């Protein structure tokens with residue numbers, strides 16, 4: 001090109017830094033190595049000034065001052081496709097000059113090459129800067145960094161890495177073989193296999209927790225993370241970088257938590273019944289996240305079975321209680337109120353049994369609800385309750401309803417009559433005739449036998465909807481649902497016939513047992529069951545007065 005000097009400057013604006021100069025131009029002549037762009041630059045990609053003497057403004061420029069012989073100047077901007085202007089390439093001469101077309105094209109190509117190299121260097125600088133920033137960011141954070149040449153097996157550690165294990169700067173070798181000697185023997189195979197899988201491209205990056213021996217011989221738990229950052233054309237790793245973080249404290253904590261969890265499990269397994277944690281998601285899906293071993297007795301399942309499939313309970317709960325069970329959990333989740341329920345289960349091989357559930361719900365951030373609670377077996381309590389219920393409502397001699405329970409049944413029947421105009425019911429009072437003389441003649445136990453005998457006759461005549469009770473002594477009452485006065489009279493006649501036809505005997509003797517009956521219907525305007533009862537009582541009184549073994553209606 002017939003040029004005396006070449007200059008390379010970098011910068012993104014009018015102030016350029018001189019990077020290199022070839023020829024008689026002295027870079028030292030520029031203040032702080034900076035050069036301000038002459039006016040008109042770098043607006044154009046290529047600018048040529050054939051003779052500076054013809055450009056008065058350029059004669060005063062720094063370039064002309066640094067090299068007074070300067071007569072010719074050509075400049076080409078160097079651009080970085082990512083950031084724009086990155087520098088300038090200058091051609092200078094001490095004589096007037098002009099590039100011919102071929103030289104211009106050559107200058108353009110040359111500037112293109114220089115711009116590419118400059119962009120690469122800037123990129124490298126950026127990477128270095130960011131690496132430095134990263135190193136600064138993780139300095140003192142309990143993390144060290146390393147850089148491994150996968151081909152030669154050379155590995156370099158940051159000062160933090162060495163400090164992590166208690167080494168000073170020059171106490172750690174740079175061979176990978178040595179690095180593996182610091183890994184705990186029990187962890188080595190696993191660590192190497194993890195790294196190998198990453199080398200073979202089976203993972204994007206790797207992360208492995210293991211123990212590393214410190215300078216003082218003790219082991220620390222660390223988390224090693226690594227990633228291959230360069231591979232050759234066949235995919236073989238060339239360079240891998242990574243970090244090592246001290247997780248000893250976290251490990252100790254997680255071990256402590258595991259011990260606590262194991263203790264909790266042991267304790268919950270000792271509690272009779274089943275301790276559970278149950279989670280219900282916003283979309284309604286639900287699962288047991290923990291169940292104690294008591295699930296075997298409570299539901300006849302293993303903990304794993306119930307944790308894997310909560311719906312197994314649908315086949316275990318009594319069909320009549322399933323909807324109640326699901327509904328009660330639903331409302332507990334909705335209102336965040338404690339869940340309490342008594343329900344029946346049917347376990348294979350054993351009969352019906354009762355369970356009681358109690359749990360507290362807690363809302364979670366994702367909208368789901370988490371219960372903690374327990375289920376106990378209350379079958380025995382339910383049996384006792386049922387026995388007490390029978391005890392409280394039944395006459396022990398005859399097994400008929402006692403007076404109090406019969407009155408409750410009568411009240412329900414009256415309510416039914418009051419609800420429906422087409423519905424009628426009758427109340428009958430029975431009283432054994434001359435019962436005192438039976439006791440007097442054959443004794444109390446024969447009298448008891450006679451009372452049981454009459455109760456059995458009454459019971460045999462009842463329909464499922466009717467009810468009978470012993471009102472006291474030798475007095476009985478029956479309420480016939482959906483029955484008229486005539487139907488009630490027929491009922492009483494049948495009872496008298498049965499009693500006459502099946503007498504109680506004592507030895508060869510036959511007890512002269514007969515019964516009087518008084519009948520009344522229930523009225524919708526009866527203020528109470530007692531009112532209807534007293535009408536039938538009045539009718540009974542008339543039957544007694546009328547000669548006994550009679551039926552009177554009110």
Ligand SMILES: Nc1nc2c(ncn2[C@@H]2O[C@H](COP(=O)(O)OP(=O)(O)OP(=O)(O)O)[C@@H](O)[C@H]2O)c(=O)[nH]1
Nearest residue numbers: 431432433434435436437439444445447448473474
């Ligand atoms: N064996 C027995 N007798 C009872 C029981 N409860 C009451 N009695 C007796 O039943 C008798 C009832 O007698 P009364 O009230 O005089 O009536 P009655 O002899 O049946 O005469 P009328 O009812 O007028 O026909 C009494 O002797 C009571 O002691 C009982 O549980 N067992």
